[in-house]
Amino acid sequence: QVQLVESGGGLVQPGGSLRLSCAASGFAFSLYSMSWYRQAPGKERELVASVSSGVGFTNYADSVKGRFTISRDNAKKMVYLQMNSLKPEDTAVYYCNGKQSWGQGTQVTVSS
Secondary structure (H helix, E strand, O other), X not given: OOEEEEEOOEEEOOOOOEEEEEEEEOOOHHHOOEEEEEEOOOOOOEEEEEEOOOOOOEEEOOOOOOOEEEEEEOOOOEEEEEXXXXXXXXXEEXXXXXXXXXXXXXXXXXXO
């Protein structure tokens, strides 16, 4: 069955960086677009970034453009989210999404 496992979250100071990883299994990874979402306390889950199958077109929420970079490695069945210049408002649980499935999430906390 489809399995998505996120890792790489943690506590970081404002202005810092984190790299999230998502390991995928159970489906033809290279054929599907992959996305990162996040959900902050009391807020709805929102799309952060996505990367298409094939040539890997990327799309970002306005709030993270220029700071976050999504990438994928089809050979390893991995998708990444490099997060730079982190802000307190980036604090959320980050979820990997692909083939209509979700990972368990990884907590990112940006605080001094």
